[in-house]
Amino acid sequence: MVAIDYTTALPGDRSPRARRVAFGLAGLLLLTCLLSLSHGASGVRLDAALDAWLSGDAMPDRDRLILWEIRLPRMLTGVLVGASLAVGGAVMQGLFRNPLADPGLVGVGAGAGLGAVLAIVLGGQAPAWVAAWLGWHMVPVAAFLGGWLSTMVLYRVSTRAGRTSTATMLLAGIALGALAGAATGILVYIADDRQLRDLTFWGLGSLGGASWPKIAAAGPVMLLALVAAPFLARGLNGLALGEAAAHHIGLPVQRVKHVAILTVAAATGAAVAVSGGIGFIGIVVPHLLRLATGPDHRYLLVNAALLGATLLLLADLIARSIIAPAELPIGIVTAVIGAPVFLWILLRRRGLVDM
Amino acid sequence: MLTINDLKVSLGSTPVLHGIDATAVAGRIIAVIGPNGSGKTTLLRAISGDVPYQGRIGLDGVDLAALKPWELAARRGVLPQAATLAFPFTVAEVVRLGLTSGTQAARPDLIARALEEVDLTGFSGRYYQELSGGQQARVQLARVRVQVWDPVQNGRARWLFLDEPVASLDIAHQIGVMRVLRRFADGGGGVVMVLHDLNLAAMVADDVWLMHDGQLLDNGPPGTVIGGVGLAAAYGCPIMANRLPADSATFVLPHGLWDTRTADEAAPVSRFQAASVI
Numbered sequence: 053m054v055a056i057d058y059t060t061a062l063p064g065d066r067s068p069r070a071r072r073v074a075f076g077l078a079g080l081l082l083l084t085c086l087l088s089l090s091h092g093a094s095g096v097r098l099d100a101a102l103d104a105w106l107s108g109d110a111m112p113d114r115d116r117l118i119l120w121e122i123r124l125p126r127m128l129t130g131v132l133v134g135a136s137l138a139v140g141g142a143v144m145q146g147l148f149r150n151p152l153a154d155p156g157l158v159g160v161g162a163g164a165g166l167g168a169v170l171a172i173v174l175g176g177q178a179p180a181w182v183a184a185w186l187g188w189h190m191v192p193v194a195a196f197l198g199g200w201l202s203t204m205v206l207y208r209v210s211t212r213a214g215r216t217s218t219a220t221m222l223l224a225g226i227a228l229g230a231l232a233g234a235a236t237g238i239l240v241y242i243a244d245d246r247q248l249r250d251l252t253f254w255g256l257g258s259l260g261g262a263s264w265p266k267i268a269a270a271g272p273v274m275l276l277a278l279v280a281a282p283f284l285a286r287g288l289n290g291l292a293l294g295e296a297a298a299h300h301i302g303l304p305v306q307r308v309k310h311v312a313i314l315t316v317a318a319a320t321g322a323a324v325a326v327s328g329g330i331g332f333i334g335i336v337v338p339h340l341l342r343l344a345t346g347p348d349h350r351y352l353l354v355n356a357a358l359l360g361a362t363l364l365l366l367a368d369l370i371a372r373s374i375i376a377p378a379e380l381p382i383g384i385v386t387a388v389i390g391a392p393v394f395l396w397i398l399l400r401r402r403g404l405v406d407m
Numbered sequence: 408m409l410t411i412n413d414l415k416v417s418l419g420s421t422p423v424l425h426g427i428d429a430t431a432v433a434g435r436i437i438a439v440i441g442p443n444g445s446g447k448t449t450l451l452r453a454i455s456g457d458v459p460y461q462g463r464i465g466l467d468g469v470d471l472a473a474l475k476p477w478e479l480a481a482r483r484g485v486l487p488q489a490a491t492l493a494f495p496f497t498v499a500e501v502v503r504l505g506l507t508s509g510t511q512a513a514r515p516d517l518i519a520r521a522l523e524e525v526d527l528t529g530f531s532g533r534y535y536q537e538l539s540g541g542q543q544a545r546v547q548l549a550r551v552r553v554q555v556w557d558p559v560q561n562g563r564a565r566w567l568f569l570d571e572p573v574a575s576l577d578i579a580h581q582i583g584v585m586r587v588l589r590r591f592a593d594g595g596g597g598v599v600m601v602l603h604d605l606n607l608a609a610m611v612a613d614d615v616w617l618m619h620d621g622q623l624l625d626n627g628p629p630g631t632v633i634g635g636v637g638l639a640a641a642y643g644c645p646i647m648a649n650r651l652p653a654d655s656a657t658f659v660l661p662h663g664l665w666d667t668r669t670a671d672e673a674a675p676v677s678r679f680q681a682a683s684v685i
Binding site for chain 2 (some may be wrong): 058063064065259290294297300342348
């Protein structure tokens, strides 16, 4: 009998590769951030601005305005929204044990959108203390509540005895999305002209409206979700075995599920509140990472945040440079890239049930 | 020691277990046998902490209901009947999931050791979904084993609760798994497993619990339970029990396949016969 060395790394342990990928993605994100800051319709150059700053010269007011009030908030919003969408998707897929569970596809995005529209149209009718208490936060908080409610309903409907049916989940998602869409339609109908303008800009799905007050309002919610997600990693890994086995290996299953639902709602709600509907980041990013480094959520969640942020910034760069000085809604760019990838995922799934 | 007092379990509005009293001692292998629907799996789920119950279940003097999930996980591993897995994990990654609790987490060498134990050395890099049913079952057993690797920890026995651990295995691997369980019990750990194969139960178990209609019909050493009159009555078919002349191990055979007598009429056949047939 051959002696086995138990201490060497086993084939099949993909964590070293996942760690290397994390470093690579972090570098890539940094580069993309610089690219996002230095590119734009106005032709302000980042290197020139940096030179000026380092040599102590005063930056021209116009350049500072563009960098500080337009490009920097836009970049930060892109990072936060991209990371939130990707992490929200990864957490939701882990919770539902299904790689097709994307907040945008199964009605959670629509529910969050309904919350946001409710706040925009009827926010003025809210009691004064609510308005005073929430202030700028009203739209993201309402979007979070809408996302939370739809995630809860979806989970209740599609999960029986710890098993989620893909068909039920997708069909229930269609119903939830239609319901939220109808309610949103009613609200649009009763909205006044100023609200309609707000709604239209918001609904385009764009980072164009990024501003410091918006970051201050929705950023903390997204940050909370991004910080909470890594703590879910062990729980989501266990849930992959099913709820019973997750309990057997020592996980507080109900708590994991509740925190996961809240995280999905916070990530999706805040992202939708800031940027409208941006599709496919939540499904494409986790899927690519599972192919590259495996489904271990200890690495998947962190890497999804990095890759999601990078991809959304790149999509934004394409959206605002392809027909400059005008810009495409970013949702169009992510859909054009994401939808074919999604179809490819469906094709690859044949054979492997519940990949 | 696992003590079960007046255990009652209902699934939905249907009562499934009607007051079970039993005791299992660490260091011994308990085989739970009985016909389909007699409550074996429900009993295993109850002692695993999976279903709400009335009555009392004590694990080494502690009330099961008072233990947190992670405290339970440090004391017992559970192998469910059917294991599903979402997402394309490799074999090594699946086994690793068992390492997340208790004090075994600091021992990554256990993954290779557990895979060796279930005869899957060299499979660590394979995708779990691409394995055969029997290989998947052994991966799941390895996962459960790393969770409670040492049969005794800090002077306290640890337990393995297994539902049909060999249902999909070939005969060589059935024996291999039984050896794993034997070593665990000999090391001071407790083993409670549901088994369908009466001959395997007779060969391996120190004690047999015979379930029927949500009740414990009989319990004791395999020779008395599997050789007893209760067996044919519980299963509702004629069964012949006998002993091998070599080591007087009990074995059973279905008896009189074309016999049209009812189980009650045929039941006496299951009394021990002389080993003359062999």
